[in-house]
Amino acid sequence: MSSFFGSFTRDSVDIPESELEEGSFEKYLHEALEQIKLDTVDGYEKADVFLNQAVSRYEAGDNSSIDKKLAALAYEYKGAFDFLKADSANAAVIIKKALKLSPRPRSHVLLALIAAEGTDFDPNSPNTAYTDVAYKEALGEFQKAIELDANSKDIYYNYGQIFYLIGDLASAKEKFEKAKELNPDNVYAYIQLACIAYKQGEISTCQALFKDAKRRFPVSPDVINYYGEILYDMKDFDGAEKQFDNAIKLQDALPTFNVGALPLINKALICKERQDIESHELYLARACQLDQKNETAREHLSVIYTAQKKFDECDKVLDEACAVARSPIDLRRFVVLKITNDLHRHVSKDRVLSAKLEQLQREVATQYAAAIASGAAPPQGM
Template identity: 25%
Template sequence: MYEPGTEQINCNGRLIELPTLEVVRPAPKMPSDANIDWLLHIYFTRREFTRCRRLIERELNRHLNPEYLYFVQGLIDREEGNHIEALRHLQKSAELNPRNIETYKEIGRTLYIMGRFSQALGVFREAEQRSSRQDHEIYHYLGELLYRAATTQSQKEVASQQQDEARTYFELAVQSGRKLESYVRLAELYRKDKQYQKAIEVLENCLHLTPENSEVLIEISVLYLKINETQKAHDRLAEVVSIERKCSPKGLLAFGAILQSRNDVDGALSKYSQIANAEPEIAELWNNIGLCFFKKQKFIVAISSLRKSVWLSPLNYNALYNLSLIYIASEQYASAFHTLAAAINLRKDNAECFMLLGLCLRKLDDLENAFVALERASSMATGQQGAGRNPLVVLNFALFCYETGRLALSTEQYNRFMSQAQDLLLPTEYKFQATKLKSLLRISNQGNGILLDSADMGESDVGQNRSTELLPDELPLEVNAVVSQN
């Protein structure tokens, strides 16, 4: 019988001594040269920075290769906002192992966060040279830094070269990795170069990564509006509504532009009113609202809306151009002149601005300067090809030359108008004015097949009705103004 607390047991009347057993389980000792990088990595991924620091301090003096210790210490310092210490520790890690590309990438990221972009660019270029494989992160940051440098570059040629190089790196980033930011940046560069179709292709490929990304879908719809594909834009916006049930202000703005292009002014205004209640400080919103009221022939409200758009974004070319157009329609020629002067300062190569400026000066009885403006507009329009070609500029100059007695020059401009308009379907008003000028100049019919018989129309100014009839290969004015031109 066993009695608790004793070391003996009574068995059949005999006392038996129990053997004393000592079971010792000592804690396992880690050898001094053991690699604890795995433990440090676990602590870091859990964001247990205090344990990481304690482990680094303990192992730093006796560790045979403290490269990873310095590397993690630098990442922790950067997470805590101590960028200088982070840079110092990462540089120590790079000195211990110059072949580790990840260390160079983290040094470049730290310099990028610190705003030292030129040094970051140099680090990422060195990482590109040392890397034995294609690394989409290196390509992305190189493109990002070159694009930033191009936007701040004062020399136009250097900026253009840097932008082209940035686009090349973003293309490499898209080819070697699947990173959303690279797709978005590449599409932004294509859009800036007015290569809207390529931008759409890039964003469509981006949808394979994030099929329900509403921002990408809205951007695709806006780009479709840029190339006048309103139905495709509407389909993409419908997907956004089905995903979120509530469209963002940018999506509502695109919806309104589609309705404007279909002459549904009231429907567009209803969309814009939803944006105005949530985010009223959007320049493009008031630009489009002004154009809606312009179609309703409510000039005062249209001018007020466009003036607010200009106040919100003084360098918005579309708002300035549209405001000058409404000033001309409401016969406020002096105000139109000042607004056009501001627009021309932004776009010195726009023929339509000079055409409207010439019409304003003609109404202000400054015929000499009106001739100079219209002549310059005609020379610009003659050099344009493709979608940028607008025979209306040349026709207005021909009419002005006839009014001022320059018959030979008027005949020359009329012939130029005919050559430019051969393969275009012109609005009836253009045909009427051209037919009238042809009869006044007594030009024989060359059989171009453009000037068809038109119904009787009252005499009207071609320039003032610029927004009511548009060439089929030109974007409608409202769609042009959905977003500011970059």
């Protein structure tokens, strides 16, 4: 949620707090926006409650005296929270209500993100994206946002993200540059421009851009974490680990959520590379504790638990992952992992089957290691 709301400008009710009546629509909306600004897990949970109260209050009776712009703001934010809770269908309905009351670019940007989530194209074949219906719908919403205000600070970062995800780096770079120009405080635009340079093979430019981002945002764990990811991809595990450790320390010291559990997950991957399974598990568990809605940490941790025959612990983290799954594809993946865990539980009760499975796993691991050492492709099924 931190990076999502951090990519947009902040909003306020613009009414002196002393003039806000307890239990009023304006008071609920004010409280919601203030909680979002805190950028904490507790703050986001409270904001969700206040937004529901604001919308309920608006719809409860005579709302003719309520500023339509504020009403639209409440609907838009409620829609954003519904989207983040994976209820995209309801989010779109709510955001369209906001547009009817008082159109602004961000509402169209949110509809674009909702549409983009439904895209059906191969990210390894970017050209297929341009014929995808949902993708075209997303681009259409961005165009509507630009028609409302071509210089809105809320448009171009997320516009760039769409192009970045489909591999159109030239268009993504153009949009991120525009985002940085309009909103120099958007740290994510700086990060993405550095990542684009890396993807284009411009390593020195990438490093220079990250150095500039660190100078501009000296206490941002996001910058350090994503630089660590670049080093990790370059197989500089010592350098990456240093960045992840620093990002973890910064995140722990900040009252805000910022990059959240990502540095912990990345540190866990470093531990896995070094065959330190105990630390690998520890950092993933810390990530799950820090971010109750992080699917990635739970997925990785479930695999460890199954391998260690901690079947009940595996069921628990996979149930949590299923509850926060962002898409049907993610949900199916977690269900498959649950079925796999149940299968291993059943096999573990049969000594003969268990011995055969362990032997098969050792053989596959040996083949995989040999293939990697020789530079050949891994065995089929890996």
